[in-house]
Amino acid sequence: MGQLITNASVLNEQGKLESKSILIIDGKIEKIVDANAGVSLLFDSSTPVEEQRIEKVDAQGKLVIPGLIDMHVHLREPGFEYKETIETGSRSAVKGGFTTIACMPNTRPVTDNPETVKLVLNKAAEAGLAKVLPYAAITKGELGRELTDFEALKEAGAIGFTDDGVGVQSAQMMKDAMYKAAALDMPVIAHCEDNTLVEGAPVAEGEFARRHGLKGIPNESEAIHVGRDILLAEATGVHYHVCHVSTEQSIRLIRQAKEIGINVTAEVCPHHLLLSEEDIPGLDANWKMNPPLRSPRDVQACIEALQDGTIDIIVTDHAPHSEEEKAKGMQLAPFGIVGFETAFPLLYTRFVATGVWTLDFLVKRMTADPAKVFRLNTGRLEEGAPADLTMIDLESEQAVDPQTFASKGRNTPFTGWKLKGWPVKTWVDGRLVWTANVQ
Numbered sequence: 001m002g003q004l005i006t007n008a009s010v011l012n013e014q015g016k017l018e019s020k021s022i023l024i025i026d027g028k029i030e031k032i033v034d035a036n037a038g039v040s041l042l043f044d045s046s047t048p049v050e051e052q053r054i055e056k057v058d059a060q061g062k063l064v065i066p067g068l069i070d071m072h073v074h075l076r077e078p079g080f081e082y083k084e085t086i087e088t089g090s091r092s093a094v095k096g097g098f099t100t101i102a103c104m105p106n107t108r109p110v111t112d113n114p115e116t117v118k119l120v121l122n123k124a125a126e127a128g129l130a131k132v133l134p135y136a137a138i139t140k141g142e143l144g145r146e147l148t149d150f151e152a153l154k155e156a157g158a159i160g161f162t163d164d165g166v167g168v169q170s171a172q173m174m175k176d177a178m179y180k181a182a183a184l185d186m187p188v189i190a191h192c193e194d195n196t197l198v199e200g201a202p203v204a205e206g207e208f209a210r211r212h213g214l215k216g217i218p219n220e221s222e223a224i225h226v227g228r229d230i231l232l233a234e235a236t237g238v239h240y241h242v243c244h245v246s247t248e249q250s251i252r253l254i255r256q257a258k259e260i261g262i263n264v265t266a267e268v269c270p271h272h273l274l275l276s277e278e279d280i281p282g283l284d285a286n287w288k289m290n291p292p293l294r295s296p297r298d299v300q301a302c303i304e305a306l307q308d309g310t311i312d313i314i315v316t317d318h319a320p321h322s323e324e325e326k327a328k329g330m331q332l333a334p335f336g337i338v339g340f341e342t343a344f345p346l347l348y349t350r351f352v353a354t355g356v357w358t359l360d361f362l363v364k365r366m367t368a369d370p371a372k373v374f375r376l377n378t379g380r381l382e383e384g385a386p387a388d389l390t391m392i393d394l395e396s397e398q399a400v401d402p403q404t405f406a407s408k409g410r411n412t413p414f415t416g417w418k419l420k421g422w423p424v425k426t427w428v429d430g431r432l433v434w435t436a437n438v439q
């Protein structure tokens, strides 16, 4: 049994669109041929007759790309199921076109032990939606005091180590973690934040903070960790990946590190490419996230860094919270916004539809490049690859409506934004895991 997606608009090697038919057999891309090629090109004589009974999907006028990959997400389970579960989070992911997602360990208990890694993997398998790759914590309880058992966590299925949600405050602790991770050929993924420079500030330093009499988070609180960790990565040889880069200072340091061959990679979130602190309309905690929205200068630096390869990939940092929590106001509400269901349309509308980026540029930063950085066997539309695919409608315009989200989280600053580029169907290993009601 298989599927045949006909008349799909597909990006070729040169990044140009071509009309293709994609044959999927046993969860893999069996063949990709010109859309008007005859059936004989799709099936050779070795294809068993029963496999020729295939389901047809007409993709006329729609883009088909490799399933999106999101290497930084919060699924909240175990412990915070009122915010999100692995099931609702992965449903939100596939609705947003993501087929592979890597989830952060700041759950309760923290994913600092093999049992919790396995629980996450089992729940993800039960949900049967996106492929879920768990990260494990660097330190027990993400408390920064004692390293976790890296070997056992790797053995249980963790794909990297991070204390996301907090920075590892001790340089020695980080260095020890990097040595251990390097020996296991595993990456260290860092939330960069020096707590002594933050002191409970809810937003970035700048005009908004001044106007509202709020403390500001300075750019150095991020960049100091980036600089420190780059030196430690140089000393230890680990693959060091910087989370949610948001400042021009961090970018400068990453650029220099890459120039001299240090094994550093970096990610950026859609909101840090689209919004600055000047856009925050008032004391609404749907605009509160960590790192915070910074200055227009930082936004410009993030865009340029993605364009010149200093930043490798785009991630959402999908961070659902309940409405009650977000109603506590700018000072008291938790940091974080949801991201799965708006990421692609936001970036497509802002950067591709306007001609700033090619479609190929955006798609690569969300598919092939994260796969390359984290050595994943997906993210490409090629014969023999897993049939992780996303079909996208580039024409219809629709406003962001949080009430329609599959996520339990409604916390987005993008409500009402009119966007194009909405995913309409998602396949994981050849299984249709999501389809839009109206097309």
Ligand SMILES: NC(=O)N[C@@H](CC(=O)O)C(=O)O
Pocket (backbone or CB within 6 Å): 074, 106, 164, 165, 166, 191, 288, 289, 290, 291, 317, 319, 320, 334, 335, 336, 337
């Ligand atoms: N990004 C956020 O604002 N919040 C994240 C934590 C994190 O990514 O640091 C969360 O877990 O809610």
Ligand SMILES: [Zn+2]
Pocket (backbone or CB within 6 Å): 164, 165, 166, 191, 243, 244, 290, 291
């Ligand atoms: Zn973080």
Ligand SMILES: [Zn+2]
Pocket (backbone or CB within 6 Å): 072, 073, 074, 104, 164, 165, 317, 319
């Ligand atoms: Zn995060």
